[in-house]
Amino acid sequence: MQQNVVELENLNFSYSEDRLLLKNINLNIAKGKITAIMGGSGSGKTTILRLISGQIKPNQGKVKVFENDLSKISIKQIHDIRKRLGLLFQFGALFTDINVTQNVAFPLLEHTNLSKKLINKIVAMKLEAVGLTGTQNLMPNQLSGGMARRVALARAIALDPELMLYDEPFTGLDPISLNTTAMLIKKLSTSLNQTAILVTHDIAVTMGIADYMYFMANGEIIAEGTPQQIKETSNPAVRQFINGEITGPFQYKYATKNSYQQYLEQ
Template identity: 50%
Template sequence: MAADTLVDIRNLEFAYGARQILTGISMTMKRGQVVAIMGGSGCGKTTLLKLISGTLRPSSGEVVVNGEAVHLMDTDGLARHRRKLGVLFQFGALFTDLSVFDNVAFPLREHTDLPEELIRDLVLLKLHSVGLRGAHALMPHQLSGGMARRVALARSIALDPALVLFDEPFTGLDPISLTVTGNLIRRLTDTLGMTSVVVTHDVAESLKIVDEVYFIADGRIAAHGTPAEVRDTRDAFVHQFIYGEEDGPMRFHFPGGSMDADFGLGGARA
């Protein structure tokens, strides 16, 4: 594994029971990069994040983060791995009984013995970096969707992780919040020297901020490259996905029985 590689995934396979989700996935993510994982709903993107965080174990293959095999870790090893990991959930997953300040302070209080004055300064710095220092006393229900996502981002970087995983960070945001969140991911990755993995559907916003893109279709990597490379792709699925075309390998209709059988045409009735 190259020294600048933080995440190395090799020949990964994963199935929920008999249902195969991921097949032969291999990817590398370098330090300081923002990497996007894209694909249609249910293609296994979020499953991939869970495999990197160690929430799920692969059927076969390897997930190596910072030189350590996540798929082989025991409970203590996973706890150590997760302390160096930040995860931003789709809707933030802020603790609703804690204020914004206490949400960001949560990982610091749980995993460090820092004095409360220092925690206060660190929390306000993290909140300042996402533009919400002034909102530290608010409760999660007083925040907009975009603000909640930014607070969750501040919480996920509270322990200065080497790797941050973003699960659909752009879902349901207005255009301004979308740009703000995208720029924040890029800026924080650069200033903190971390690696960001962004699972997203949002082609326009993500291609503006990422260094590399992986497209997943039917549980396999359909395409991989820089944003410029994937924009010029000849792969029919990736082309359809990037340009939002109705016609292509991804069909509008879910597979089912024939029209004749369903509507009783020609005397047939299902």
């Protein structure tokens, strides 16, 4: 039987009263697999990652990570779960007052008692994995956007977490870095049996590495399946997204809110 690392059950979430951001989300992430969550901007993909990492709580429904319901456990238990997961932030979120080495070494220094020599070796290995050997002493403000994201990736995988959450890992990367990163995600998944959740817009690369895909629109899951099933789907919204068509069921416009109606009536 398939073992799920993450389970979202009947989940609703909103930041404000007048707009439900996530509606009745049911989603399972299988152990050791790469699951992609795709959809247009503002469809709630990043919010799902924030819910899984315990940064925010759902209004309704359950978020289960490693079989723990996050709304029913203590902060300390959430911290224990977080030690088993890594999150690559959309904009890297590197610590700007310390250099690349110190950034990558940060989780190792905080959570292990390894010697400085060993930590330096691990940092060098992680930087090599993301193709940034030789950047050890650079400060984050000396890195390009793409390089900063790769350093952030090296930091996220420093502890070889069981579950990796990638928020737009391919944005701002050149084609070579993009393929390197995609291959690294695949390699981590196959060699370490690491579970990965990939939030991305890059259809071609994602189809190549993902084991399962969810498609989201307006806060709902509109389709799911293996990359092959997604390719062959007849769902018009998914087809529109894959083909990048301007017209179709996918709305380019931001969903109208009650406050917007009130603004028009003023």
